[in-house]
Amino acid sequence: MNLILLAPDDIAHQGLARVTDPRRLRHLREVHRAAPGDRLTVGVVDGAIGRGELLSLDAQAATFALEGLDQAPPPALPVHLVLALPRPRMLARTLEHVTALGVKRITLLHTRRVEKSYWMSPELEAEKIRQHLVLGLEQARDTQLPEVTLARGFRPFVEDTLPGLLEGRRGLLAHPGMPATCPRGLDEPTLLLVGPEGGFIPWEVERLLAAGCEGIHLGPRILRVETAVTALLARLF
Numbered sequence: 001m002n003l004i005l006l007a008p009d010d011i012a013h014q015g016l017a018r019v020t021d022p023r024r025l026r027h028l029r030e031v032h033r034a035a036p037g038d039r040l041t042v043g044v045v046d047g048a049i050g051r052g053e054l055l056s057l058d059a060q061a062a063t064f065a066l067e068g069l070d071q072a073p074p075p076a077l078p079v080h081l082v083l084a085l086p087r088p089r090m091l092a093r094t095l096e097h098v099t100a101l102g103v104k105r106i107t108l109l110h111t112r113r114v115e116k117s118y119w120m121s122p123e124l125e126a127e128k129i130r131q132h133l134v135l136g137l138e139q140a141r142d143t144q145l146p147e148v149t150l151a152r153g154f155r156p157f158v159e160d161t162l163p164g165l166l167e168g169r170r171g172l173l174a175h176p177g178m179p180a181t182c183p184r185g186l187d188e189p190t191l192l193l194v195g196p197e198g199g200f201i202p203w204e205v206e207r208l209l210a211a212g213c214e215g216i217h218l219g220p221r222i223l224r225v226e227t228a229v230t231a232l233l234a235r236l237f
Contacts, residue, residue: 001027003141004042019062043143073143078189080105084196085114088121094226099136109151113198171213178215
């Protein structure tokens with residue numbers, strides 16, 4: 001936790017903030033080994049970053065005096081990530097990784113090779129998703145929560161949603177065997193589509209290409225989804 005991320009409800013009057021949840025308190029004690037008088041980096045969800053002086057810390061709460069919340073968070077990546085829904089454990093890690101890298105718009109998509117049981121996972125509950133996003137923000141010293149949407153049908157997504165997402169964006173379909181290598185150093189708005197374990201089926205690839213996406217690949221190696229997404233984002237941006 002490289003940033004103490006404060007919700008608006010954590011902030012009291014007179015520039016004070018009070019942290020009460022067990023996870024952050026445990027991190028302050030066991031990782032930061034914080035003590036009153038320490039100054040730590042703090043930020044407000046969807047707001048600015050600054051410093052906070054720790055006034056008190058016990059098993060129930062930590063109190064900070066906020067100082068100069070006037071720094072902007074790091075810039076976001078110009079990408080909307082469309083990710084075929086991974087298995088629950090991989091979803092948790094992937095959300096944390098892409099949030100730390102600066103992705104601010106994520107769509108989780110159903111495809112043929114996505115197990116239907118994945119959509120019943122507790123990991124898709126709004127609060128669970130938020131917890132993973134917060135962990136990514138804390139890692140990267142960021143405050144801007146990503147927007148996550150669920151697309152439970154492939155055909156409705158391609159026919160009704162994808163055309164709008166491609167307006168003003170370059171669509172890139174990452175899939176093994178595509179003709180073009182992954183480009184580098186983009187700064188234009190981009191829609192990046194990544195398939196599930198086993199990849200998109202041929203019919204899905206055809207529909208995405210027909211909709212206006214460009215097929216790209218990362219080379220001959222077949223990577224896990226979380227590895228592929230991280231590699232793609234690092235190379236593209």
